[in-house]
Amino acid sequence: MFAPSLFENKTILVSGGRSGIGFAISKAFLEHGAEVFIASRKKELLEKAAEELNQFGKCHAVPCDIRSPEDINALATAIQETTGRLDILINNAGGQFPAPAHVMAEKGWAAVINNNLNGTFYMCQKIANSFFIPQNSGNIINITANVLRGFPGMAHTGAARAGVENLTKSLGQEWATYGIRVNAVAPGTIDTTGLDNYPPFMRNFFRKTEGKNLMKRFGKAEDVANAVLFLSSPLASYISGVTLPVDGLEHLAGDRMDMYNALMKMMK
Numbered sequence: 075m076f077a078p079s080l081f082e083n084k085t086i087l088v089s090g091g092r093s094g095i096g097f098a099i100s101k102a103f104l105e106h107g108a109e110v111f112i113a114s115r116k117k118e119l120l121e122k123a124a125e126e127l128n129q130f131g132k133c134h135a136v137p138c139d140i141r142s143p144e145d146i147n148a149l150a151t152a153i154q155e156t157t158g159r160l161d162i163l164i165n166n167a168g169g170q171f172p173a174p175a176h177v178m179a180e181k182g183w184a185a186v187i188n189n190n191l192n193g194t195f196y197m198c199q200k201i202a203n204s205f206f207i208p209q210n211s212g213n214i215i216n217i218t219a220n221v222l223r224g225f226p227g228m229a230h231t232g233a234a235r236a237g238v239e240n241l242t243k244s245l246g247q248e249w250a251t252y253g254i255r256v257n258a259v260a261p262g263t264i265d266t267t268g269l270d271n272y273p274p275f276m277r278n279f280f281r282k283t284e285g286k287n288l289m290k291r292f293g294k295a296e297d298v299a300n301a302v303l304f305l306s307s308p309l310a311s312y313i314s315g316v317t318l319p320v321d322g323l324e325h326l327a328g329d330r331m332d333m334y335n336a337l338m339k340m341m342k
C-alpha cells in the first residue's frame with residue numbers, strides 16, 4: 075500500500091530481526107527498497123533469517139547482544155564499514171517471562187530490566203552518537219508492549235516498557251535539534267513464534283484468550299510492521315515522542331488481570 079520505493083537508499087537496523095515481529099519489520103522495509111541489518115545473539119539463526127530475507131532485498135546479519143555496549147560499538151563499526159550510514163533504528167529485541175511480582179526473583183527482575191530497558195537505551199545512545207547526531211538526521215522506533223494499565227503477571231516488562239515509552243519522550247525532545255524523530259509502537263498480543271517461547275500453561279492461556287478482545291483476534295506481525303513503516307516514513311515527519319498502540323484496543327478494554335489470575339491458579 076506504500077510506494078515500493080518508499081525506503082530506497084535508506085539503511086535500517088532492526089534488533090531481533092531474525093524472528094517474529096522483527097522479521098516482519100525487516101521484510102517490509104526490504105520490500106520497500108531499503109537495505110537492512112538484522113542483529114541478535116544467536117548467530118546461526120540470525121544468518122539463516124538473513125538468507126531468507128535476502129530474497130526480498132539486501133539484508134546483512136551482525137551478531138549483537140543489546141545488553142553489551144561493546145557489541146553495539148562493533149555493530150556500529152560493521153554498519154559503518156558496509157554502508158557508511160544508517161537512517162532508521164528499530165529497537166525490537168526483547169524478552170520476558172511470566173511470574174507474579176511477589177515471587178519474582180531479583181535476578182529475573184534485573185535480567186528483564188537490563189534487556190528491555192537498559193539494552194534499548196544503549197542502542198539509542200550508541201547508534202545516535204555513531205550515525206544520527208553526526209548526520210543530523212535519524213529515526214528511532216522502540217517496540218514496547220501494552221503497558222498503559224500496568225502488566226499484571228509480567229510486572230518487570232511492564233516497568234521496563236513504560237520506561238522505554240518515557241525514554242521515547244525524553245530522547246524525542248533532546249534530539250529534535252539533530253533532526254532525529256523518536257517514537258514507539260506498543261503491540262498487544264501478536265501471534266508470533268515469540269509466544270512459543272513461553273511455558274506450555276502460558277501458551278494455553280494465550281490460545282484461550284485469542285479472539286476475546288474487541289477486534290476478536292490476535293494481532294499479526296504485519297500489523298506491527300505496517301505501523302513501524304508509517305512512523306519511519308516521511309508521512310510521519312511531524313510526529314515524534316509518541317507511542318502508537320497496535321493492539322486491537324487492548325490498552326483500553328479487556329481484563330488486564332487475566333494473565334495474573336491464570337498464573338495464580340496454576341501455582342495453587
Ligand SMILES: NC(=O)c1ccc[n+]([C@@H]2O[C@H](COP(=O)([O-])OP(=O)(O)OC[C@H]3O[C@@H](n4cnc5c(N)ncnc54)[C@H](OP(=O)(O)O)[C@@H]3O)[C@@H](O)[C@H]2O)c1
Nearest residue numbers: 090093094095114115116139140167168219263264266268
Ligand atoms: N508477540 C507479542 O505478543 C508481543 C507483544 C508485545 C511486545 N512484544 C515484544 O516485541 C518484540 C518482538 O517480539 P516477538 O513476538 O517477535 O518475539 P521473538 O520472536 O522472541 O523476538 C525477540 C527477538 O529479540 C532478540 N533478542 C532478545 N534479547 C536480545 C538481546 N539481549 N540482544 C539481541 N537480541 C535479543 C531475539 O533473538 P536472539 O535470541 O537471537 O537474541 C529475537 O529475535 C519483543 O521485544 C517482545 O517482547 C511482543
